[in-house]
Amino acid sequence: MTRAEHVKALLAEYAQQRAQNERDQQARLDAAVARRPEIGQLREESAGLAFVAMRRILGEPDVAKRQAMAQEVKDRGRAINARIRQLLVEAGMAPDELELRYRCPVCRDTGYVGEAPARFCECFERQLRLRQHEDGSMAGLGEQNFERFDATVAPEADGQRDQLVKARGLCERYADSYPDTEFRNLLLTGEGGLGKTFLLNCVFERVTARGFSAVRITAFRMFEAMRQQHIGNDEKYDGFSNLIDAKLLLIDDLGTEPMMRNITIEYLFTLLNERIAAKRHTVIATNLTPAQLKERYGERVASRLLDRSLCAAIQLKGKDLRRQ
Numbered sequence: 001m002t003r004a005e006h007v008k009a010l011l012a013e014y015a016q017q018r019a020q021n022e023r024d025q026q027a028r029l030d031a032a033v034a035r036r037p038e039i040g041q042l043r044e045e046s047a048g049l050a051f052v053a054m055r056r057i058l059g060e061p062d063v064a065k066r067q068a069m070a071q072e073v074k075d076r077g078r079a080i081n082a083r084i085r086q087l088l089v090e091a092g093m094a095p096d097e098l099e100l101r102y103r104c105p106v107c108r109d110t111g112y113v114g115e116a117p118a119r120f121c122e123c124f125e126r127q128l129r130l131r132q133h134e135d136g137s138m139a140g141l142g143e144q145n146f147e148r149f150d151a152t153v154a155p156e157a158d159g160q161r162d163q164l165v166k167a168r169g170l171c172e173r174y175a176d177s178y179p180d181t182e183f184r185n186l187l188l189t190g191e192g193g194l195g196k197t198f199l200l201n202c203v204f205e206r207v208t209a210r211g212f213s214a215v216r217i218t219a220f221r222m223f224e225a226m227r228q229q230h231i232g233n234d235e236k237y238d239g240f241s242n243l244i245d246a247k248l249l250l251i252d253d254l255g256t257e258p259m260m261r262n263i264t265i266e267y268l269f270t271l272l273n274e275r276i277a278a279k280r281h282t283v284i285a286t287n288l289t290p291a292q293l294k295e296r297y298g299e300r301v302a303s304r305l306l307d308r309s310l311c312a313a314i315q316l317k318g319k320d321l322r323r324q
């Protein structure tokens with residue numbers, strides 16, 4: 001299924017959920033009325049209150065009297081609600097028993113948050129990622145996990161295999177202890193073909209398999225999200241704000257994205273800075289050395305990427321495993 005198809009199916013499920021919420025509310029009301037019939041009468045009076053009041057108020061020419069009537073209606077409405085809550089509590093139910101209940105109070109099960117242009121709620125994005133993860137429509141997954149990780153593909157010479165075993169252990173501990181990791185961030189460095197992407201995908205697979213949400217993205221697509229944000233179009237998949245908000249963000253191949261003035265460095269700085277301030281976890285794989293990171297992105301970005309108090313760095317060295 002494409003993302004658009006997943007979105008459509010999910011929106012339909014959310015609509016069903018809202019209908020279910022209303023049925024549940026009605027069932028709670030029926031149960032409450034069965035125990036305390038007075039609640040039913042009060043609800044009916046409350047529902048008719050506005051209508052009756054409107055007719056009376058419209059027929060009253062005196063302004064002061066109209067205002068007094070309106071106040072009276074308001075007070076009666078409040079008194080009814082207070083009485084209903086009291087009756088509910090007396091009957092051993094919650095005072096808000098008759099209110100609508102939502103699976104997600106943030107979006108009230110609409111899947112959207114914010115004014116126009118509305119964005120998908122975090123709950124919706126999480127469901128979407130889960131679906132895409134399950135049906136394998138996200139690239140590069142499925143095959144790459146710790147179970148399939150085989151360090152014997154690395155030559156024993158120069159300690160390359162030992163180093164890979166160590167790297168795997170560190171990544172697996174990180175994924176298993178997430179979100180209570182020893183270091184909040186992981187930085188995987190080394191030339192191409194040493195297993196960085198594989199390890200990054202393993203972390204993603206394990207963390208999501210444990211039920212946490214995570215966003216995995218290549219630097220190139222990250223750049224595309226930045227560019228879309230820059231031109232005022234944040235509606236695209238993996239919008240920039242989603243990258244800031246993701247509880248765990250995994251960026252593969254940092255350094256391969258285009259270098260565009262006013263975009264790459266500025267947005268990367270914002271992304272890292274906001275994520276650090278919000279104490280969110282970030283895993284980055286890059287072919288660049290620390291010196292090259294400094295050269296490409298400047299001191300401000302590099303200091304955030306390389307901060308030893310926040311970040312465990314794994315440097316892989318040796319022969320390209322794809323050319324064995």
Ligand SMILES: [Zn+2]
Nearest residue numbers: 104107121123
């Ligand atoms: Zn929600």
